[in-house]
Amino acid sequence: MITVHTISELREHVRNARSNGRRIGFVPTMGNLHEGHISLIERSLAEDCFTVSSIFVNPLQFNDQSDLARYPRTLPADQEKLAAAGCDLLFAPDVNEMYPNGQDAQSIVHVPVVSEGLCGGSRPGHFDGVSTVVSKLFNQVLPDIAFFGEKDFQQVAVIRKMVNDLCMPVEIVPVATKRADDGLALSSRNGYLNADERALAPGLYLTLTEIAADFKAGKDLAVSLKEAAERLQQRGFRPDYLEIRRSSDLATATLGDHSVVVLAAAFLGSARLIDNLQVTLNQAND
Template sequence: MNTVHSIAQVRAAVSRAREEGKRIGLVPTMGNLHAGHIALVRTALARGDFVVVSIFVNPMQFGPNEDLDSYPRTLSEDQAKLFDAGAHLLFAPNATEMYPDGLNGHTQVSVPVVSEGLCGGSRPGHFNGVATVVSKLFNIVQPDLAVFGEKDYQQLAVIRKMTQDLSLPVHIVGEPTCRAEDGLALSSRNGYLTPRQRQQAPLLYQQLQQIAAAVQSGRRDYAAIIETARHSLESAGFTADYLDLRDADSLAAIGPDTRTGVALAAAFLGKTRLIDNLRFSMRPKQG
């Protein structure tokens, strides 16, 4: 596996692969890789012939009081994991390579409606940063397919909408969330948790399961279901950012025609912000 740091180097490597008739896969990441990231790489390898992984902690998607400076950067360890996984090329640019004139005044990509509320509501500008950097990566690599994790459910929806609206010739693949044995969704930010917080953290997913079970039992008092889950989390020491139920396909509010719902949550445990989601059929379970 080769590691490159410039746009010109990536384009040259991808051009050679294309000349050999290879199908190009892209896995965008911010590094500090875990088993969930490696699952994305393996999916890309199964569907493509030449897999590019990017590692870039994108300053445009961080707010002024977020963890840009402290976000874990573990390039050497990440390189070893990607080599073992079988990735072909690692693109690890710095901010100057991606934003040579700085962030102020840089063109931004905005995806309306689907980016509103949820994480978009609590992190203003976040999805503009995500859509912009992913758009840049698509233009740099020009992949046939790109793989993203479903843990960041709204992010995946934003990227799908952007790709569709801009007629980008990239097939977007969603990879199911990887979880620890106790159900906690794998995340680079899990490393911020204290040992005690790590024991408490799986409650977030458990509450999503409770929400889904309540809806599948036939309940439609969504506000009450959400409030019960919020109370359980806050009683356990979480600070809920949001809990919500949406149509899994559109991220609109659940309506009478919704066939598949998704329960979504973000909550702070100490200073660590955890996000998770769970898709489920709206049809009541048959006894």
């Protein structure tokens, strides 16, 4: 695997791959990689793409500077994992390479509607930072296909809308959430959990499955969510949000919707964990 740190080096390698008839697959990350990230690399390789990954801890998407400061930087270990997975090229720029004119002077990409509420409500400016850095990375890498994990369901919705609205020639491929055997969604932030908290952590996914069962049973959504939030607290969490949205556009769901997603964010100790569960109802034959 080749590692480059500048846009000019990146473009040279991508240009050479494309001239050899390869499609470009792209997996953007912030590093501290786990099996979920590697599954995105594997999906790109399965599509026979020249596979590029990026590692960049993007300051624009952190509204809490202490969170930014403590976010794990594990480049050597990440390089080993990417190389072992078969990644072709790693782009690992520094802040000056990504924002040469400073962050305050950076043009911002704002994606309305789908970026509002949920994580967008809890972390003001977060999705402006995400959409801005992803648009820059797309312009730098010029991928044919980009792969994103469905654990960040709202993020995928934001990126899809940005690509559609701005006519970017990139196919967005969501990849199913990778989970531990006990159901916990894999996340770089799981490393913040101590042993006792890690034992409690699967309670978040359990709560989502209970809400999904309520929805399939036709239970009143407000009652279901209220009771689920109480159970989540009893399981040791401090809920941030717990909602049911329409899968297609993240509008507030109703019992008449066929396909919904249950989304949650909750604190366990110092870690803020997010997860979601998609629910599709079987439609009866006429």
